[in-house]
Amino acid sequence: xxxxxxxxxxxxxxxxxxxxxxxxxxxxxxxxxxxxxxxxxxxxxxxxxxxxxxxxxxxxxxxxxxxxxxxxxxxxxxxxxxxxxxxxxxxxxxxxxxxxxxxxxxxxxxxxxxxxxxxxxxxxxxxxxxxxxxxxxxxxxxxxxxxxxxxxxxxxxxxxxxxxxxxxxxxxxxxxxxxxxxxxxxxxxxxxxxxxxxxxxxxxxxxxxxxxxxxxxxxxxxxxxxxx
Amino acid sequence: xxxxxxxxxxxxxxxxxxxxxxxxxxxxxxxxxxxxxxxxxxxxxxxxxxxxxxxxxxxxxxxxxxxxxxxxxxxxxxxxxxxxxxxxxxxxxxxxxxxxxxxxxxxxxxxxxxxxxxxxxxxxxxxxxxxxxxxxxxxxxxxxxxxxxxxxxxxxxxxxxxxxxxxxxxxxxxxxxxxxxxxxxxxxxxxxxxxxxxxxxxxxxxxxxxxxxxxxxxxxxxxxxxxxxxxxxxxxxxxxxxxxxxxxxxxxxxxxxxxxxxxxxxxxxxxxxxxxxxxxxxxxxxxxxxxxxxxxxxxxxxxxxxxxxxxxxxxxxxxxxxxxxxxxxxxxxxxxxxxxxxxxxxxxxxxxxxxxxxxxxxxxxxxxxxxxxxxxxxxxxxxxxxxxxxxxxxxxxxxxxxxxxxxxxxxxxxxxxxxxxxxxxxxxxxxxxxxxxxxxxxxxxxxxxxxxxxxxxxxxxxxxxxxxxxxxxxxxxxxxxxxxxxxxxxxxxxxxxxxxxxxxxxxxxxxxxxxxxxxxxxxxxxxxxxxxxxxxxxxxxxxxxxxxxxxxxxxxxxxxxxxxxxxxxxxxxxxxxxxxxxxxxxxxxxxxxxxxxxxxxxxxxxx
Numbered sequence: 001x002x003x004x005x006x007x008x009x010x011x012x013x014x015x016x017x018x019x020x021x022x023x024x025x026x027x028x029x030x031x032x033x034x035x036x037x038x039x040x041x042x043x044x045x046x047x048x049x050x051x052x053x054x055x056x057x058x059x060x061x062x063x064x065x066x067x068x069x070x071x072x073x074x075x076x077x078x079x080x081x082x083x084x085x086x087x088x089x090x091x092x093x094x095x096x097x098x099x100x101x102x103x104x105x106x107x108x109x110x111x112x113x114x115x116x117x118x119x120x121x122x123x124x125x126x127x128x129x130x131x132x133x134x135x136x137x138x139x140x141x142x143x144x145x146x147x148x149x150x151x152x153x154x155x156x157x158x159x160x161x162x163x164x165x166x167x168x169x170x171x172x173x174x175x176x177x178x179x180x181x182x183x184x185x186x187x188x189x190x191x192x193x194x195x196x197x198x199x200x201x202x203x204x205x206x207x208x209x210x211x212x213x214x215x216x217x218x219x220x221x222x223x224x225x226x227x228x
Numbered sequence: 229x230x231x232x233x234x235x236x237x238x239x240x241x242x243x244x245x246x247x248x249x250x251x252x253x254x255x256x257x258x259x260x261x262x263x264x265x266x267x268x269x270x271x272x273x274x275x276x277x278x279x280x281x282x283x284x285x286x287x288x289x290x291x292x293x294x295x296x297x298x299x300x301x302x303x304x305x306x307x308x309x310x311x312x313x314x315x316x317x318x319x320x321x322x323x324x325x326x327x328x329x330x331x332x333x334x335x336x337x338x339x340x341x342x343x344x345x346x347x348x349x350x351x352x353x354x355x356x357x358x359x360x361x362x363x364x365x366x367x368x369x370x371x372x373x374x375x376x377x378x379x380x381x382x383x384x385x386x387x388x389x390x391x392x393x394x395x396x397x398x399x400x401x402x403x404x405x406x407x408x409x410x411x412x413x414x415x416x417x418x419x420x421x422x423x424x425x426x427x428x429x430x431x432x433x434x435x436x437x438x439x440x441x442x443x444x445x446x447x448x449x450x451x452x453x454x455x456x457x458x459x460x461x462x463x464x465x466x467x468x469x470x471x472x473x474x475x476x477x478x479x480x481x482x483x484x485x486x487x488x489x490x491x492x493x494x495x496x497x498x499x500x501x502x503x504x505x506x507x508x509x510x511x512x513x514x515x516x517x518x519x520x521x522x523x524x525x526x527x528x529x530x531x532x533x534x535x536x537x538x539x540x541x542x543x544x545x546x547x548x549x550x551x552x553x554x555x556x557x558x559x560x561x562x563x564x565x566x567x568x569x570x571x572x573x574x575x576x577x578x579x580x581x582x583x584x585x586x587x588x589x590x591x592x593x594x595x596x597x598x599x600x601x602x603x604x605x606x607x608x609x610x611x612x613x614x615x616x617x618x619x620x621x622x623x624x625x626x627x628x629x630x631x632x633x634x635x636x637x638x639x640x641x642x643x644x645x646x647x648x649x650x651x652x653x654x655x656x657x658x659x660x661x662x663x664x665x666x667x668x669x670x671x672x673x674x675x676x677x678x679x680x681x682x683x684x685x686x687x688x689x690x691x692x693x694x695x696x697x698x699x700x701x702x703x704x705x706x707x708x709x710x711x712x713x714x715x716x717x718x719x720x721x722x723x724x725x726x727x728x729x730x731x732x733x734x735x736x737x738x739x740x741x742x743x744x745x746x747x748x749x750x751x752x753x754x755x756x757x758x759x760x761x762x763x764x765x766x767x768x769x770x771x772x773x774x775x776x777x778x779x780x781x782x783x784x785x786x787x788x789x790x791x792x793x794x795x796x797x798x799x800x801x802x803x804x805x806x807x808x809x810x811x812x813x814x815x816x817x818x819x820x821x822x823x824x825x826x827x828x829x830x831x832x833x834x835x
Contacts, residue, residue, distance in 0.1 A: 068775040 017073060019056035021194060022081035026060045026088045026099035035130040035175040035183060036089055042187040043087070046194055055194065056081075060098050067101060074106045079119055083197050084164070086155075087128040089175070093151045103158065112162045114214040121163035124198075126170070127155055128190060134174035148173070161212050168202065240277045241284075244270045245502050260361055261600035263502045267509020278510055285507035285568075289469075290459070291500025292357045292565065294493055296385075296470040297455045299360055299378065300477020301486055302369065308478050311379055318376065318542060319383025322560065325538045326352035333534055342398045346574045347588055349391050351531045355564030356381045356470065357504055358599050362559055367660070367679065367706060373543075373552035377559055385471045388566045389416070393466075395570060396577035415465040423458060423472060427479030435485045436795065448492040455493065484795055487731060504565075512593045516586050527591045528598070535561045550614055551662055554606040562599045563592030624676035628656040628690040633721075634698045635680030635710055637668060640726045640747055641700030645673070655698070656689050681709040683717060691718040699725040699741075704732045711739050730785065734792050753778055773813070780809050 023043050027036040040059060047055045056077060064070075078084060088095055095103075110117050131138070131148070138148040148171065159166040170193065172178060172186050193200065244266035252262030270277040278284070303311075327348045334344035359377050363369045369378070393412070431454070438450045455473050462472030480486060517524055536557050543553040568589055575585035632648060632655035634641045641657070648655050659665055660679045668675045678685040680701060691697060697714055701707040707725065714723055724743040727733035736744045753774045760770040784805040791797040 066775055068772065068779065070779075 017056045017058060017077035018080035019053050019077075020081060021055045021083045021085065021197060022077050023055065023057045023085040023087055023194070024060060024099070024102065025057065026086070026096045026102070028061055028091075028096050028098065030059075030061060033089065033175075035172050035178065035186065036087065038183055038187050039087055039128065039190050042191045043194065046191050050195075060102060064098065067098060069102055069105045071105050071108075074102065075111065075119070078106065078123075081123060083124045083126060083167075084120075085126045085128055085194070088130075090129050090131045090151070094154070107158070107162060109214075113212075114218075115216045117214075118163065123162075123164045124167050125155075125159040125162075125164045126167040126193075127152075128170045130172040130175040132174070132176050134177070138173070160210050161214070163209050163212075165206055165209050167200075167206060237278070240270055241503060241506060245506065249502070258362065258365060258600050258603070259502070260358060260365075260505055261597075261604075263505030264509040264597050264600070267506035268512060269509075270506070271510030271512070273512065273514040282511065284503065285511060288500055288504035288507045289565065290456075291497055291502070291504045293459050293469045293473045294455060294497035295357065295360055295364075295501055297458075297473035297477040298490060298493055298497055299369075300474040300479075301481050301490055303478050304481045305478055311375065311382075314376060314379035315382050315386075318546065319380045319387075321542055322380045322538060323352050323384060323387055325542075326535045329534050329538060330531060333530065343580050343584065345398060346395060346570065346579055349395070350567040350570035350574075350588060351563050351592065352535065353384050353388070353564045353566040353570065354381065354535075354560040355562055355596055355599070356385065357501060357565060358562060358596060359559040361501060362555075362600075362603065367681070367703070368552075368555070370703070371549075371552060372546075373548045373556040376543075376546060376548060376556055380560055382471075382474070384564075384566060385468050385474070388468055388569070389466070389471075392569060392573055395574050395579060398574070398577070398579045412466060416467050419461055419465045419467065419472075420475065423461065423475050424479065427476055431476075431480060432483050432485075435480075435483065439485065439488075439793065447488065451489050451492045452496065488793075508565075508593055508596055511589075512597070513586050513590050516583075516590045517594070520587070524587065524591055524594070527587075528594050531563070531591070532561050532595055532598070549663065551611055554610045554614070555603070558599060558602045558606055561602075562595040564596070567592040624658065624678040624685055624688050627688050628676075629693055630654055630656045630690060631693075631695045632656070632698065633658065633686070633689050633691060633694045633696075634700055635686075636699065636701035636707075636726075637664065637673075637675055638700070638702050640702070641698065642668075644698050644700060644724075656694075658685065658689055681706050681713060683713055686713065686718070691721060694718070694721045697721045697723055699723060701726070702728065704728050704735075707732070708735055708739070711736060711741060715739060731792070733785065734789060737789070749778070749781070777809065780805070780812075 025036070025040050025043070027033050027040075030037050030040070040057070043055070043057045047057050058074075058077065060069075086095070086099065088099055091097075094100070107113070107120075108117075112120050133144055135148070136142060138144045138146060140146070152169065155169075156166045170190060172182075178186070245263060248266035248269065249259045249262035252265060253259055268274050272279050327345075330348035330351055331341075331344045334347055335341060339347075359381055360369075363374050363377060368374045435447075435450065438447055441447075454476060458472040458476040459469035462469050480489060539557040539560050540553065543556050548556050571580070571585045571588045571592075574580045575582055580588075630653075632653055634645050634648075634655045634657045637645065637657050637659040638661075641659070645655055645657055657668075657673065657675045658678045658680045659668070659675055660677065662677060665675045665677050676689065678689065680686060680689075680699070691714065697718070699707055699710050699714070701710055707728075711723060711725060714721060722743065723741045725736045725741045725745075727736055727744050727746045729746065733744050733746055756777075757767075757770040757774045760773065761767050765773075784802070787805070788798055788801040791801055
């Protein structure tokens with residue numbers, strides 16, 4: 001196999017992560033991605049144009065190739081943000097494993113939800129996703145059998161439990177076959193949204209987060225959390 | 229007047245060295261021949277800029293002392309102990325074997341037995357300065373032949389003392405002075421004991437105290453003082469100064485100041501050794517040579533052949549790898565500085581006459597001058613001839629253009645290389661161990677022979693176009709040299725370096741290399757993981773703990789970097805870091821236990 005492209009930029013984990021908009025990128029094979037790599041590059045370019053403290057892009061697979069997430073750093077970045085973006089390909093109707101691990105490790109009981117878990121209250125969560133299958137495959141009469149919206153409740157409820165408002169997702173269907181023009185338009189729309197936030201035309205129409213108070217007695221017990 | 233003489237002297241020596249050495253190196257003859265040539269040029273038989281070389285020779289001999297100190301620093305006491313057999317065994321074979329054969333040869337030529345014995349003893353000695361100097365210049369101190377040369381040189385240093393004491397007795401009519409002899413021996417043993425005890429008990433605290441003053445030039449002064457004092461002490465009781473310095477070096481080989489002492493002494497050694505060779509060049513008495521050119525040629529050729537024969541026989545039986553034998557033989561065949569002293573002593577005691585003494589001194593000097601030339605010829609013809617049967621190992625010649633260069637293809641570099649090959653990246657691989665390369669080539673690896681610290685070879689290897697240069701050299705000093713050279717000449721290449729230990733890690737870091745891995749860290753952590761797993765930890769939990777330990781450890785290294793030369797603070801900071809991590813893990817275990825208790829779990833907690 002020929003060598004692939006060099007990584008876009010050397011990863012500097014100590015780069016400032018405190019910003020109004022926090023873009024969390026998770027793609028396990030970024031070198032093979034068309035849409036997500038494009039979006040990442042566009043977001044990075046916007047970050048470079050923006051004043052400090054406006055936008056921070058964190059590429060999880062570059063930061064944590066060994067899947068050892070620095071929880072303190074991630075929580076600090078979340079605390080500083082007003083808008084949290086999850087930029088990811090849809091994998092098996094869900095998120096890539098490192099993003100799921102990030103959710104498990106970082107959004108902890110007593111910090112993100114549950115008693116005193118109020119650090120994310122009032123923030124916005126925006127899902128920016130791509131699918132391999134075309135839009136018309138997400139239909140009851142096609143191989144994905146459900147409309148795409150049917151796969152969103154876990155995301156919505158994750159946001160709700162943390163007291164975050166779930167903004168309307170930006171989804172690119174059929175990313176493998178998207179034309180160059182489509183990709184460019186998609187990236188443009190993405191960057192425009194990031195640049196305009198919070199002045200989005202439909203943002204006032206989004207309902208405020210439903211209150212989901214978790215009683216202290218309801219301890220999740222599935223994994224031993226790391227409280228670094 | 230005093231000042232101007234000193235100034236003129238410095239001007240001549242430095243100027244001659246600065247001109248001649250780069251020229252000799254450019255001609256690939258090595259720096260020693262450059263110094264010798266410079267000496268001949270400015271000496272009484274050249275431009276007559278200097279007329280009294282003897283004074284300079286005495287002063288510059290201190291370069292040999294400093295060199296032995298540095299050699300000692302590289303040799304921990306246990307390693308020296310393990311060398312005792314080569315030193316006393318093979319060293320004696322060389323010295324007494326050569327002496328015996330030389331003396332028999334001289335007797336066969338009809339020479340008086342006393343002269344024959346003195347000449348044989350003096351000529352059997354080799355030049356430590358040349359032998360060890362060339363070894364250092366070529367970075368081959370650690371090879372089999374390197375250790376053999378060191379062993380022989382050390383024995384000669386030890387044997388020189390009784391030999392110098394015995395030579396005067398050869399003069400007819402000198403009675404024995406047993407009492408003085410016993411007293412001298414007692415003094416000598418006492419002095420060595422003082423040096424060993426003092427070195428063990430006092431030196432390290434003293435150096436620590438001086439280092440704490442944080443005045444670099446005082447540390448340098450202390451380092452020099454240490455060598456001078458040891459040398460003076462040994463000299464006072466009639467022992468070899470170089471031997472004393474060597475002992476002091478060995479005693480400090482394990483101390484934390486080893487690297488600093490090395491860096492501080494190195495430039496002095498280099499210059500004084502250079503001066504020593506200049507002085508040797510100057511003291512060749514061409515009048516003696518011109519008077520009996522054929523006789524002196526025969527004498528030089530004769531003793532070189534006899535010594536070389538003994539050495540070759542030794543090399544075969546020891547055994548020294550075939551390709552290293554020429555260097556071993558050539559580096560020990562010449563006469564040396566001890567020869568000068570033996571002949572001087574003998575002349576003073578009246579064992580030999582002054583003209584004979586200068587004849588012998590001239591023969592020794594010429595043999596020293598010949599050594600670099602012979603070495604050059606051996607590199608050119610002899611070693612390739614020996615290698616001829618097998619595939620010839622040539623230095624890298626064809627320019628390479630791969631994006632990755634691996635310097636050093638031992639245990640570490642091989643793994644890096646295999647991983648790269650497996651992924652379609654074909655690195656250019658350099659190593660300077662001929663045997664290793666032979667072995668690697670048998671496995672189908674394309675490995676080039678070349679010293680990665682050399683600028684020209686790196687350029688041929690394609691360093692100016694390479695994106696990454698992996699410095700996987702195991703020798704710390706060479707690794708540092710290589711990195712410095714790359715940083716200075718191929719700024720575009722990213723360096724990925726192997727660190728032998730933490731000090732090496734820091735040195736690389738200070739040179740601006742950020743992609744440094746300590747060679748044992750990750751494998752040790754894997755073993756720690758296995759241990760935790762056997763004790764009942766979940767494999768994934770053990771993995772997470774190991775990775776977090778690693779992250780903490782690397783961060784800790786960066787945090788204590790500023791104190792790395794201050795041992796007390798280093799230890800304190802390291803202890804503190806360890807404590808932090810232990811506390812962190814303890815808190816987490818506690819919290820996990822609480823959570824599980826709250827949740828009413830019946831499952832077991834972490835062991």
